[in-house]
Amino acid sequence: MGPQPDPPYRRIVTEIRRRIAAGELAPGARVPSTRQIVKDWGVAMATATKVLATLRDEGAVVTRPGAGTVVAEAPERRVPKREAELSRESIVRAAVRIADTEGIGALAMRRIASELGVATMALYRHVPKKDDLVLEMADLVLGEITFPATPPEGWRAQLELLATRQWQLFRQHPWLAQALSVTRPQPLPNLLDHAEWAVRALDGHGLAHSTIMYAHITLFNYVRSTALNFEWEAEAEAGSAHSDQEWLAEHEPVLFELIAKGRYPSFAAVIARGDFDFELDRLFGFGLQRLLDGYGALIARTSAHRGRPE
Known part of the structure; x- marks a missing residue:
């Protein structure tokens, strides 16, 4: 029996990685969305989702609020951190960086260990549970707010x-x-x-x-x-x-079609008075x-x- 072909998601991952390596997708550029992958490769949404998840796990892409899934910047050469140098604070700060750029869903001990260049098990000696880590992350960033020594009047x-x-x-x-x-x-x-x-x-x-x-x-x-x-x-x-504005532009025709049927006269009357930019x-x-x-x-x-x- 000959070698088995790669599964569809892996072939798509390989192609997107090729585009990144060739410079067709530069650092910071958006990679194909799940919807675009479904359209271009004719695969199911679950397969498209797995493609982006695999690329994120491999460090090829990151998710950035307001930008979507983009090609990761070329990583700086990381000097592996010795476990003796690892601290609770360094783990928490690394977790915050990941959550800020990739979302809370990307937060995993393996991902944090990769960020710090240590073995995953080394993290558990400092942060036994992920729930504890998230609380420490929250407390850390809440401390970024400073209040004036003299409150404003009133x-x-x-x-x-x-x-x-x-x-x-x-x-x-x-x-x-x-x-x-x-x-x-x-x-x-x-x-x-x-x-x-x-x-x-x-x-x-x-x-x-x-x-x-x-x-x-x-x-x-x-x-x-x-x-x-x-x-x-x-x-x-x-x-x-799609940005929120792009999404609204795409779905507005459906909204106006529903309004035109006369079922929502009060709502339609308010909308007709002028543009509303949310x-x-x-x-x-x-x-x-x-x-x-x-x-x-x-x-x-x-x-x-x-x-x-x-």
Whole structure:
């Protein structure tokens, strides 16, 4: 029996690697998306997905938020790190770099070990579980936010500063929103710094302690839940090579066809009044201001009630 032919996914991997080696796909250039692989090679979506996963595992490509799956930069010659030089901090920082550029789904002990040039088992002596590693990653990047020694005047300005800086942090680290939980809050020192800032801003206005806590958690959950779109969008672009604007342009005709049928008259009337350009930053800003408006009304009502004679 002669040698068995390579499976389809491996033949496609070999071809894309050839294009990279020949310079047809330069570092930073987008590689064919799963959809394009299906179209060009006539394979199933599962096969196309395996192609990109294999190329990522081999280090030929990386997934970058906002760019999709691109050819990896030529790696610098890495001097293998002796296990004696390995530290918990170096592991955490390597994991953050991988999650920032390739997404949280790419985070695996084997991938981190490759990044550091050590054996995979060496990592477990410093970080026994992946869940522990993710928590340390979260705490590390949460510490990137610095608060002014003198807070801005007024509770609203203080909460707006906190929420805006959290939003910027989630944008820089798209995986972070998934790593944090509201229903099972993690006891992270740097996360408690954020809580301290919010609670201090809300305290002293006559609000009950439970109201202060709910207001603090609601604000954090608003920022976090909106920021979940960063990682989802990065994953979507990596799989389709379409930006959010390209995706909207492709699907708008379907939306307008549905509207034209007359089933949604109010929605159609609003859309007909002018162009609506959706931007996630504007959505965040709009929601934040309305949320703070509500807090303002709550504080005003509480103050008025306290001022009433018994």
